[in-house]
Amino acid sequence: xxxxxxxxxxxxxxxxxxxxxxxxxxxxxxxxxxxxxxxxxxxxxxxxxxxxxxxxxxxxxxxxxxxxxxxxxxxxxxxxxxxxxxxxxxxxxxxxxxxxxxxxxxxxxxxxxxxxx
Amino acid sequence: xxxxxxxxxxxxxxxxxxxxxxxxxxxxxxxxxxxxxxxxxxxxxxxxxxxxxxxxxxxxxxxxxxxxxxxxxxxxxxxxxxxxxxxxxxxxxxxxxxxxxxxxxxxxxxxxxxxxxxxx
Numbered sequence: 001x002x003x004x005x006x007x008x009x010x011x012x013x014x015x016x017x018x019x020x021x022x023x024x025x026x027x028x029x030x031x032x033x034x035x036x037x038x039x040x041x042x043x044x045x046x047x048x049x050x051x052x053x054x055x056x057x058x059x060x061x062x063x064x065x066x067x068x069x070x071x072x073x074x075x076x077x078x079x080x081x082x083x084x085x086x087x088x089x090x091x092x093x094x095x096x097x098x099x100x101x102x103x104x105x106x107x108x109x110x111x112x113x114x115x116x117x
Numbered sequence: 118x119x120x121x122x123x124x125x126x127x128x129x130x131x132x133x134x135x136x137x138x139x140x141x142x143x144x145x146x147x148x149x150x151x152x153x154x155x156x157x158x159x160x161x162x163x164x165x166x167x168x169x170x171x172x173x174x175x176x177x178x179x180x181x182x183x184x185x186x187x188x189x190x191x192x193x194x195x196x197x198x199x200x201x202x203x204x205x206x207x208x209x210x211x212x213x214x215x216x217x218x219x220x221x222x223x224x225x226x227x228x229x230x231x232x233x234x235x236x237x
Contacts, residue, residue: 042229043229044162046224049224093161095162104223105152105164107164108154109161111160
C-alpha cells in the first residue's frame with residue numbers, strides 16, 4: 001500500500017502558540033488529502049478535505065480560521081492550529097487518497113499527538 | 118441517523134481462532150465502498166480490506182475477509198487464525214458515491230470501532 005508520513009509525531013506547546021502539522025504522500029501523488037481529529041476512545045472525526053491548488057472544504061462546526069489547511073503540492077498538505085488552547089489537545093491524523101483499479105483508498109499517516117498546556 | 122454502526126464495543130478471541138466483527142451501514146446511494154481499518158495502540162490507521170458495492174465476490178486479503186451481505190446492508194470483517202498482534206481497534210468505514218470530476222475524492226464516514234483483544 002501507499003505510504004503517508006506525518007510530522008511531528010508529538011507536539012507539546014503553550015497555550016496561544018500556533019502549531020503546524022505536515023502530511024506527505026511519499027510514493028504517490030495525492031490530489032486529495034483529509035484531516036481528522038480523534039479524541040481518546042472515540043472514532044475519527046473528519047475536519048476538512050484538502051484539494052491541491054484550491055481551498056479546503058471544512059466540515060460543519062470546524063472553524064476554518066482556527067485550523068488552517070494548505071495543500072501546496074501534490075505530496076504535501078499542512079494543518080496549522082492557530083492560537084492553540086488546551087481544548088485543542090487531541091490526536092490529529094491525515095490521510096491521502098489514491099485512485100486504484102477498483103476504486104480509491106485512503107491511506108493514513110501515523111498521526112500527531114498535540115498537547116496544549 | 119448513523120451511517121455506519123458497529124454494535125460491538127469489545128470482542129475477545131483466543132489465539133488461532135476466527136472472529137467476526139460486525140458492521141452495518143445505511144445509504145441510499147447505489148454506488149459506495151466499504152473499508153476496514155485497524156488502529157493499534159500506536160495510533161496509526163492501517164488499511165485492511167475494501168469492498169465495492171458492485172463487487173460480486175466477497176473481498177479477501179490474507180487472513181481478512183469481508184462478509185458482504187448487500188440486502189442486509191452488512192459488511193462484517195472476519196479474521197481467521199487470530200494472532201496476538203491482531204489486538205487493536207477496528208473501524209468500519211463507508212465512502213458514498215463515485216469520485217466526481219472536479220471535486221476530488223469522496224470522504225469516509227467511520228463507525229465507532231470495536232476493540233479486539235486476542236488472548237494466548
